Amino acid sequence: MAEPLLQLEEVEARYGPVKALHGVSLTVAEGEIVAVLGANGAGKTTTLRAISGTVRRSGAIRFAGKSIAGRSPEAVARLGIAHVPEGRGTLSELSVAENLRLGAYVRRGRASIQEDEQRVLAHFPWLGDRRNQRAGTLSGGEQQMLALARALMLRPRLVLLDEPSLGLAPRVVAEIFRIVGELNEREGLTVLVVEQNAILALEAASRAYVLEVGRVALEGGSETLRRNESVRRSYLGY
Amino acid sequence: MLLAFDWTQLAQQTVIGLSAGGLWALLALALVLIYRSTGVVNFAQGEMAMFSTFIAWSLIHHGLSYWQAFFLTLAISFAGGVALERVVIRPVERAPVLTVVIVTLGLFFLVDGAARWFWSSETRTLPNAFSTRPITVAGVAFSIQDLGNIAVSLGVVALLFALFQFTKLGLALRATASNPDESRLVGIRVSWMLALGWGLAAAMGAVSGMLTAPALASFDQNLMQPVLLYAFAGAVLGGISSPFGAVVGALLLGVFVNLIGTYVDWIGTDLRLPVALAVILGVLLVRPAGLFGRASARRV
Amino acid sequence: MRRALGIGAWLLTVAAGLGVFLVLPHLVSDFHSRDLARAGVFFIAIVGLNLLTGYTGQISLGHGALMAIGGYTTAALVVHEHWRDVWTIPLAGIAAGIVGFIIGIPALRLSGLYLALATFGFAVAIPSLLKKFSGLTGGTQGLRFLESAPLQVTGLTGKVTIFGHTMTQNHFLYYLTWSIGIVGFALAWLIVRGRLGRVFRSVRDSEIAAVSSGVNLAATKTLAFALSGVYAGVAGALLAIQDEIVNPLTYTFLLSILVLVGAVVGGLGSLPGLVLGALFVQYLPKISTHVSGRSGVRDFVYGAAIIVVMILLPTGAGGFLRRVARPLTTWLYTRP
Known part of the structure; x- marks a missing residue:
């Protein structure tokens, strides 16, 4: 089997004195959608932050x-990992068009x-x-989609999607997941998605990891x- | 009474006020630039500009023409600003705001001391950037120097606006100012953007200093201290988070200060600044975020 | 047992502090105790500013001007009314407290940088106003105690006798300043520890949360400004008494800056570090002068020292002391 696109081995992370990850190992292969599930505080968001370098971490992370493992967020972004943070x-303060242009900030070639x-x-x-509208004046769902669109502008090899459903209406959430699925099918987009809504996440993903207090408690195919x-x-919940 | 009013004098004094206000506006913009990206007023901004002016003086002293020295000093100031950020501000990037404020106060003493150390404290002069000849427009005589200062100030403001609005670098600078964490996620080297901001601010201060000095009979290391006070006041008046507001605020202040100094006898030169500050305070009590600043929603 | 040890350690620290206070002038030259007295002036002003900025979160760039109010109150009473210099101190404190209260009123509308500008404006305005109203203030010349009212200056003959102890004028100034400083410090400590301290801190940490818990924001902010003003006024009065002269040059914006630097170096939101902050502000220029007599080099060293201290101790000496003492305090206050 070829080496996976992303591989975490025994990754730990801490906020000041508080340890949030106690050794997480996971892999994501090219072209896959992988979900990370778990309760509040299980370390889902921290896992993504450990990958993008926005939290102090140790352990092996290969992309x-x-x-x-030792790279700064901007260096990680330059390697082709687009992190769509929570919220x-x-x-x-910038316009929609400017947000999109920033997504492609590290790329060259105007055409x-x-x-x-x-x-x-x-x-x-x-x-x-709405190209010239300020992003802050969009609705929550629109902002979430703009964030996703901006991530795509990087032409990313991997998208880290954090809790896309947070605070949004079910219809909007369904739309977001539909688009993510479509991108995966048509363009082979690789996605690591963290989601509270396990039903939706398991529908979109082929595999998933379940985190409990900073560790992987379960892993397997979505069906299983x-x-x-x-x-x-x-x-x-049934 | 109305007939006796001298409109010529009003026009002249307004232009003189705009000329001074334009130079304050440049320093005010420098303050805003750093404030927007770090939330700190750089108290050393004026001294940095003074230091730049002394560099220009040395270059001219060694035989360069005014404008050669002007552009060379701009480049040196830009590099110096970047270097100062890297060496002095970077280590306290994550410290409490007041700590950073005190560091800029320390920088004030340091730069001021360095200038007194390298150049003795005797007074000196800078040649005029523009002709000192007056020019007559619609029957009113203006000094070319004042008009030149206004033109250069507005030109620099326009250039800066273009940089921020139409270039990729400008976009990255704005993104950094509005949300550094998000900016890092799209690959912007935020830390360098802050340094770049310091470089730009230093260069703008240099322009301000190099145009302020020739207008004076002579200058020494105290050159930019009053300018910093007015720039700070102008920036706050316009709304310290708004570059546009800072420019308008400084220009308004320039005209206002010059007019009250001219028309209200008991104010004279001594009380100009206190009166100006009192007026600003009045404005702030009505509009706490300044004339053009947006009151930001606070998180509870 | 550990609690007793904790109280013991605390008492020992206080006793050691008082011991140093009493003995110190006898360990240095008579002339030098005047420098120490000057450090005491900074100490008092810094304690006051810390109550405002460190505990209530209101920034002030105008404490030098509040000190001017105190200093000129003392000077005017001595020179025009022929009061004995030391008796003017309470009135100087009250006067500056009232002015502090008045400055506190715009603070109700302004916060952060805008408040900084307002207090800054006050700091800049005061020297100009002092020059303008020369009838009362003596203008640029200022007021000289020795020329106008030499009899009111304590210790002019070179000796001062209090409670049967005779001491030099410099020692008298040292003990006067630091006694007031210690009392002021103790009062600040009681305030910070008590209900009012909690109210102050709640305003600093979140105004909205404070209001919704029933804190009267207007009263709290203006009270903090007034209290802080009293400290600054007393400090200003002592400065005038030590100098035997007041003039606008003493109370420039630089003085406000020095007080602020001292408070931040000492550690905002903490009291024990403030002695170090005061000594820093008092002695750094002198040490810098030792490096070189040239004015430029001196200021350069001064600025560099401020920057280096802030980089090494971003939370001031107070934050540093807390970190160093943590293992001890944790040990003392946890049950075995």
């Missing part, structure tokens, strides 16, 4: 054959960036009409996990 991951902008806007047609008794009781 596309390179160790990224409204947009620069609210291919403009091409990508058209391609990305095809997935979010309404964004095109969906049938797992404890997952069903704790996270699916």
Whole structure:
């Protein structure tokens, strides 16, 4: 088997004196959607932050054959990992168009960036009409989609998607997951998604990890996990 | 009474006020630039500008023309600003705001001391950037120097606006100021953007200093201290978070201070600044975020 | 047992502090105790500023001007009314407290930088106003105690006798200043520990949360300004008494800056470090002068020292002391 695109081995992370991850290991292969499930405080968000370098971490993190364990967030972004953080991951004082341009900040070549902008806007047609609107004035769902669109502008090899459903209406959440699925099918986009809503996440992902107090408690294919008794009781609620 | 009013004098004094206000505006913009990215007023901004002016003086002393020295000093100041940020501000990037404020006060003493150390404290002069000849417009005589200062100030402001609005670097600088954490996630080297901001601010201060000095009969190391006070006041008046506001605030202040100094006898030169500050305080009590500042929503 | 040890350690620290206070002038030259007295002036002003900035979160760049109010109150009473210099101190404190209260009023609308500008404006305005109203203030010349009212200056003959002890004028100034400083410090400590201290801190940490817990914001802020003003006024009065002269040059913006530097170096929101802050502000220029007599080099060293201290101790000496003492305090206050 080829080396996975992303591989975490015994990764620990801490906020000041508080340890949030006690050794997380996971892999993501090229072209996969992988979900990370777990209760509040299980370390889902911290796992993504450990990958993008926005939290102090130790342990081995390899991406596309390179160790990224000691790299800064900007260096990680330059390697092609787009982190869509929890909440409204947009620069609210800048316009929609500027947010998109920033997504491609580390890339060169004006022509291919403009091409990508058209391609990305095809997935979010309404964004095109609001190019000059300040991002902060968009609705929550729109901002979440803008954040996703901005991440795509990086032409990322991996998207880290943190809790896209947070505080949004079910219809909007479904739309976001539909687009993520579409991107994965058509363009082979690789996604590591953290989600509270386990039903949705397991539907979109092919595999998933369940975190409990900073450790991986369970892992497996989405189907297997969906049938797992404890997952069903704790996270699916039936 | 109305007939006796001298409109020529009003026009002249307004232009003189705009000329001074334009130079304050440049330093005010430098303050805003650093304030927006770090939340700190750089108290050393004026002294840095003074230091730049002394560099220009030395260059001219060694045979360069005024404008050659002007552009060379800009480059040196930019590099110096970047270097200061790296060496002095970087280590306290994550410290409490007041700590950073005290560091800039320390920088005030340090730069001021360095200038007194390298250049003795005797007074000196800088040649005029523009002709001192007056020019007559619609029957009113203005000094070319004042008009030149206004033109250069507005030109620098326009350049800066273009940099921020139309270039990728400017976009990154704005993104950094608005949300550094998010900016890092798209790959912006935020720490360098802060240094770049210091470089730009230092260069703008240098322009301000190099235009302020020729207008004076002579200058010494205290050159920019009053300018810093007015720039600070102007920036706060306009709204310290708004570059546009800072420019307008400083220009308004320039005209206002010059006019009350001219028309209200008991104020004279001594009380100009206190009166100006009192007026600003009045404005702030009505509009706490300044004339053009947006009151930011606070997290509870 | 450990609690008793804790109280013992605390008492020992206080006793050692008082011991140093009593003995110190006898260990240094008579002339030098005047420098120490000057450090005491800074100490008092810094304790006052810390109550305001460190505990209530209101920044002030105008404490030098509040000191001017105190200093000129003393000077005017001595020179015009022929009061004995030391008896003017309470009135100087009250006068500056009232002015502090008045400055506190705009603080109700302004916060952060805007308040900084308002207090800054006050600091800049005071020297100009002092020059303008020369009838009362003596203008640029200032007021000289020795020329106008030499009899009111304590210790002019070179000796002062209090409670049967005779001491030199410099020792008298040292003991006067630092006694007031210690009392002021103790009062500040009681305030910070008590209900009012909690109210102050709640305003610093979150105004909205404070208001919703029933704190009267207007009263608290103006009270903090007034209290802080009293300290500054007393410090200003002592400065005038030590100098035997007041003039606008003493109370420039630089003085406000020095007080602020002292408070931050000492450690905002903490009291024990403030002695170090005061000594820093008093002695650094002197040490810098030793490095070189040239004015430029002196200021350069001064600025560099401030920067280095802030880089090494970003939370001031107070934060540093807390960190160093933590193992001890944790040991003392946890049950075995």
